[in-house]
Amino acid sequence: MPANSVPPDRPLLDPVLAFPALAPLRAATLAGDWDSLAGAFAAVSDEEDRTLASRVVAETPGSEEFLRLTAERLPRDPLAGTLYADRLLTMGWQIRTGEFAAFVTGSRLKEFHAHLRRAEALLIGVCAEHPEYALAWYLRLNTARGLELGPSETRRRYDRLVEHHPHHFGGQQQLLQQLCPKWGGSWEKAEEFADACTEKARPGSPTAALVGIVQLEHWLHLIHTEHDDAEEYVEDPGRHAALTRAAAASVLHPDFDSARHHAVVAHGVFAALHSLAGRWDEAAPHFRALGNRLSAFPWEYLDSDPVAEFDRHRKLALAKG
Known part of the structure; x- marks a missing residue:
């Protein structure tokens, strides 16, 4: 069996293996190639699919430096800011872990909130200039919950998302x-x-x-x-x-x-x-x-x-x- 082949019944948790069309996103992220990454994203037109595409980038280990530098170089590019925000969110939730809130305290909670606040600042800028940008609003549902901004604020953000993109399944799951x-x-x-x-x-x-x-x-x-x-x-x-x-x-x-x-x-x-x-x-x-x-x-x-x-x-x- 070739080294890069996958047994047909092997469970595929990695979305890039389950959906090979996502592979260029990871390859471009690992290579630090923004033009290729932006081009791969441009090929993903459906907003539901873009949430997974963003997650593929955000879950690529070590991608934060490349994404940070890109967001600083392209401050008006909504994709650059949003992808870096998603990476910060991913790192923050990894620090927090999936434990119930009562068990997440001290330095872990402080570091978690610090990552989310940095992400939130980026996403506020994107949404201010691009109010129809679904991916940023979707991620702001995540920051609202993690920063404990309350159900009213989370609902407000959800309403802004569905104003432009009704029935957004990822957004529905977040709310x-x-x-x-x-x-x-x-x-x-x-x-x-x-x-x-x-x-x-x-x-x-x-x-x-x-x-x-x-x-x-x-x-x-x-x-x-x-x-x-x-x-x-x-x-x-x-x-x-x-x-x-x-x-x-x-x-x-x-x-x-x-x-x-x-x-x-x-x-x-x-x-x-x-x-x-x-x-x-x-x-x-x-x-x-x-x-x-x-x-x-x-x-x-x-x-x-x-x-x-x-x-x-x-x-x-x-x-x-």
């Missing part, structure tokens, strides 16, 4: 996080938002997966607080029915494009919930649509090793379902 109890919201608010977005969405869009994301968030909360209720929660017939309706309106709708980047998260959410409930026959179609593609979310919610967790549940679902 949904803010509406969950762990960030000061409530399950009622989170569920209402997911239902309202689903009702307005075009059939075959990924939006209805928000219904499943709320269920996963609630399940995770129960795992950390009331273990005995977590299994009952995902097996509840009413929630199962809501999940079935959501899948029919989104990932299982004939107009849904499972080749798109957002399909990895959307199908993954339904696959994970059905797996947690032992509904292997219902999980199997989602795993078949995913193939060997996965993202850290939702599988990191199930275990600290998302690849192993995805692979284990996929094997069970395809064998039993």
Whole structure:
């Protein structure tokens, strides 16, 4: 087998392996080649796809110096400032880790906030000069939550994003996080938002997966607080029915494009919930649509090793379902 080939059933967490069209973005970032990077970004016209393209750049280790110098050299270029801001955000959240807020204190919290404030300053400038720039508004939802600016400010930023780009799935996920109890919201608010977005969405869009994301968030909360209720929660017939309706309106709708980047998260959410409930026959179609593609979310919610967790549940679902 050639050294650069990938076994067909090997789980692919790296989006560049799952979507080879993203490879030029990483190559240009590693090479410090701004012209090639900007050209690769220009080829990504869909705003949903641009969020993943930005993440590929932001998660490239050591890219911060190249991106900082580029942003300083091109202060009026919205892409340069936004990509550097995303790198700062990525570094900040890596410092913070995924622990609950109560466990993130002291120097770690201070350094986390410092990174987010630097990113926020860059993004404010981009949004002031380019109010329609979706990627910057999307990232400002992240900074609002991390800097604990409150639900009203996060909602204001979300409204600015959807004013120009309605039904932005990444933006919807960011606001949904803010509406969950762990960030000061409530399950009622989170569920209402997911239902309202689903009702307005075009059939075959990924939006209805928000219904499943709320269920996963609630399940995770129960795992950390009331273990005995977590299994009952995902097996509840009413929630199962809501999940079935959501899948029919989104990932299982004939107009849904499972080749798109957002399909990895959307199908993954339904696959994970059905797996947690032992509904292997219902999980199997989602795993078949995913193939060997996965993202850290939702599988990191199930275990600290998302690849192993995805692979284990996929094997069970395809064998039993």
